[in-house]
Amino acid sequence: MERTAHADRFAEMIGAANVLTSPDDQAPYLTEWRDLYQGVTPMVLRPGSTEEVSAVMTYAYQNDLKVVPQGGNTGLVGGQIPQETGDEIVLSLSRLNKVRAVDPAGFTITAEAGVVLETLQNEAENVDRLFPLALGAQGSCQIGGNISTNAGGTAVLAYGNTRDLVLGLEVVLPTGEIWNGLRALRKDNTGYELKQLFIGGEGTLGIITAAALKLFPRPKKLEAAFVGLPDPHAALKLFTLAKAQAGPVLTGFEIMPRVGVEFCLRHLEGARDPLEGEHAWYVLMELSSGSEAFPVRDLMESILGEAFEEGLVEDAAFAQNLTQVQDFWHVRHGMSEVQKPEGGSIKHDVSVPVASIPDFLDKAMAAVEDFVPGCRPVPFGHIGDGNIHFNVSQPVDADKEDYLAKWDEMNTIVHGIVGEFGGSISAEHGIGRLKRDLLKDVKQGIELDLMKRIKDAFDPKGLLNPGRVL
Secondary structure, three states: OHHHHHHHHHHHHOOHHHHOOOOOHHHHHHEEOOOOOOOOOOOOEOOOHHHHHHHHHHHHHHOOOOOEEOOOOOOOOOOOOOOOOOOEEEOOOOOOEEEEEOOOEEEEEEEEEOOOHHHHHHHHHHHEEOOOOOOOOOOOHHHHHHHHHOOOOOOHHHHHHHHHHHHEEEEEEEOEEEEEEEEOOOOOOOOOOOOEEEEEEEOOEEEEEEEEEEEOOOEEEEEEEEEEEOHHHHHHHHHHHHHHHHHHHHHHHHHHHHHHHHHHHHHHOOOOOOOOOOOOEEEEEEEOOOOOOOOOOHHHHHHHHHHHHHHOOEEEEOOHHHHHHHHHHHHHEEEEEEEEHOOOOOOHHHEEOOHHHHHHHHHHHHHHHHHHHOOOOEEEEOOOOEEEEEEEOOOOOOOOOHOOOOOOOHHHHHHHHHHOOOEEOOOOOOOOOOOOHHHHHHHHHHHHHHHHHHHHHHHHOOEOOOOOOO
């Protein structure tokens, strides 16, 4: 069947306006944020319901058409971008954007895959609840993509990864069959936990169309401090001290280098230097409680007071109101985007045991600076859960393309050091296309074999997001 015939059939299913074939209409779906991948597709499909997704997949399966699911197109490993071969259809979930149910008494919310994360956060806030997943891209990323990549973010320390927030899923399988596992139950011990296969599956086993998610009490008291420190070793000691004293009240603990803060001051609208003097490293620490009576500010002052006495902290600024809290987080969330105007950036999303973070940073920063003299390491991230975004910006005035040509070599250096510390080459961004060929070096043979068996069982024709992960 000709390409136009396929487009006509899809138009009958979802409406001609939702079958995009012109280059201008397709453009937003074919390039990802880092500009590493530029895809080609015969058409972009925008179904508006689970039933329409099912109809599309049934037809695609019957006609051996390859399909790439896409959410908000904020992924960082190329999993949502079609191959350059031009034989993969893009299926956008953006029109599945309804919040189906909010249950404040049961602390759950049920939403379709195309609901933007920030919308989900606001819906929870409207009923005095919290949906804790928080990312720099929360204004555009969609919950289906967050689930498919098992997104992490800045609240993992207190609430866990996206995997920990999902109660149930609705999924369209590669064959077009619909699995309705959309149960908002806290306990359901009835066999294999099928939803876990789709969480972090990157759209290779099925297309998530809706999810039942956990909500939490909305914090009534919140305190944040921006802290200057001499090095990551002091940051780890501060984290240990804060965790011991605050326990679950410690809801954020992020580390940033001075160079990253300087990038924000240059390129991030509204960013201000939180401290008067310059410090080699910074920590953004947040405490929160659901009780108005809990002395959160006193606890923050006690922790930092002890840290000052131990020589761990050089200076600190306390947020005086919610606006200042947001200003602090604005700097942290802007840390990724401000690297772009500084030229080429070779990025690593890695994790190591929390206790190993300072030693990992010492060794990895020295290694990349030795490999590319003058490069500017910008490691930042979630020290509380061991996840560091080990990004390395090009030397000032270097040729961007020449620098980015060293991507694989630098990856090998950094990932080798990650391996020495028993870490992971992908902490929260996933595998996609970018890291697919690296799995054979970090996974046992039996692990890869089991993953391939699962893929074959769900998608025997290999039509759903082919060439990603495996």
